[in-house]
Amino acid sequence: MKTPRRHGVAVLLVLLMCASYFLLYNHPSFTGSSRDANDTHVGQQEHLRQPTEAAPARTTKPHPPALQGYLGIIDHKPLKMHCQTCSLVSSSGHLIGGRRGEEIDKADCVIRMNDAPTARGYSRDVGNRTSLRVIAHSSVQRVLRNRNELLNSSGDTVFIFWGPSMYMRRDGKGLVYNNLRLMKQVLPKLKVYIVSLQRMLQFDELFKKETGKDRRISKSWLSTGWFTMTIALELCDRVNVYGMVAPDYCR
Template identity: 25%
Template sequence: MKAAAMTVWIFINLLCFGMCGYLYLIWSQYWMSIERQRLFTESQDKSHRRSSAFNYQEKYTDKHDDQLLNTTYSVQKHRRSVVALKTNMFQIFNKSNRSDPPTNKIIKSRGSPRFPNLHKPILEFDSEKYECQDILTTECQIQTKEFKELMIKEFHRMLMSDAKVFVSGLDSQNPYDVKYERKSMQNIEEIMCALKSVAFRTVTANDEPFLSLGYRIPKEPLLGERVFDTCAVVTSAGALLGSRFGNFIDSHEMVLRFNNAPTENYTEDVGSKTTIRVLNSQVVAKREYKFLDDPIYKNISILIWDPSNHSSTLEDWYYNPDFQLFPVYKRLLKERPTADVHLLNPKVLWELWTVLQDSSPYRLRRNPSSSGFLGLWFSLQRCNKVRVFEYVPSVRVTRRCHYYIPASDPSCTLGAWHPLAQEKLLAERMRQNSDIDVFQRGFIDINGFNTLRC
């Protein structure tokens, strides 16, 4: 009897100690994550004290740009209300048969967030609450600061939710078998130098198996390795609808666009000039996008990307792509031998992802970076000054995914498969123009990598 009683007593004590230890682990991880978020937010605030006082007009914008901006901003508010009305009418009275834009295997996040409050959105979409009537007033500065803080908190919320500290099996969500060794970077200059050090590489005519299989890949590099003075990176964000950025965008020396985003019928808002498009492999492989026939893919430079396994060779990738782009690419090279169309070496995607993970205090999804971040990085390689439109969301942020399709989904802005939240947080840290430009007018400005001393 004594032995049995002693056994029960020991079991009860072990059970109590185990429960206490488990509760302690949960709460310690909780407060560690809160402290990590606070420190990261403080580091961002410090990095922007200089940016907030940055005299943008003297350092970046010439008089012509300033006139275009003033003309653009004076009509944006009225245009947005008209666009919103038209969009609602369209959604009520029309059933669109158009397919969703390429998103490269969107996988919705599964499992519960770490804590109940993390699933609740902080940011209010489709609201004019923070839009300024006069961007020169003190009241506008206060509104802009409040919106900026909410936007940054929203990105942190998404990152914390995706990190899933208390959800087992995160490593199983690793479809590309990514191997990663942590190297923390918080200094923005160090991060930008790390991005600069990622060499731009495309598949060449001498790479196997493309050489043996008869691919007529252009010998000249993409865009002839030209360097541009001013570059506009035009996202496909729904917030561009009604922006009247068209003339402003076209005033840049190089204009980069994404996937199948059209300019026809949207020229007033997104311009008409296109120098280069960055396409994900869905656009090339799927018939609905008419890659070989649609005029928007002709007479311009094109960079195509498709993710490989993290450790794959080019030959492995060729026989196991995400989408079957290679037969279409081979046919294009045969039909248009002078076309400036190149395939990105997939190793580049994982080198960029590594920089994103190194610069984040959270564990990121082990999926490749988005077309948007790839286009931004490429432009910084080739341009002295880069201006990106509605990448870091402004007060015009909307649930509408793309300016040319009325479909609505906040994940287009916040991220569902690509590490969008981290990409945009990093872009916000890298930018050098004022908060008014970013969050009221709707664009960020970043000096090219050639200005860095690394």
């Protein structure tokens, strides 16, 4: 009688254990934690599989190229300047009454010559802005006389002075060169550049190539308009010229 009883007790214990495992497996906390663990594991795998987005590249404005042959009066460093569109305004009186000032000022850079004015009622015809002013050695004194208009209120204007080598010598005997150094010392923020001797010789060669004449043999002088036009073609992608007369204007 004892053996069947023990056998029945063992069977009962097995049934109770099975029932306990069944209830534990179906309990909400057990299934929820298992699913959360599975979801976390899957989420980690998906996160690892996601490609990392590349950081956007920082765009920096490129520095303007150096224009060889135009040197700072003090440090002798080359001029760094570039313009997409330029208005080259001549010093003639052909623009008077034309009211082209607003159109001229719309260009990226406005180029003027010598002591050509922008104030005194001329702005409506020739504009207000000046980005670059090309000045001959013979016009330095006139520029100094009008320094309140041309120099003191110049802002970011770049000044390029040209002249014969005897006036631009750096050994203390160049009259124009000495005056320009003094000007820079008095007005340290002024952007003063000169045309180097090597660049002047290149201008002579260009003149001979374009006209067939040797400048020295023919005793010709290059005008400020010649220098300004050549500099503008180096400096600008596109040049609009204002007030320049036709070659046969005086014929």
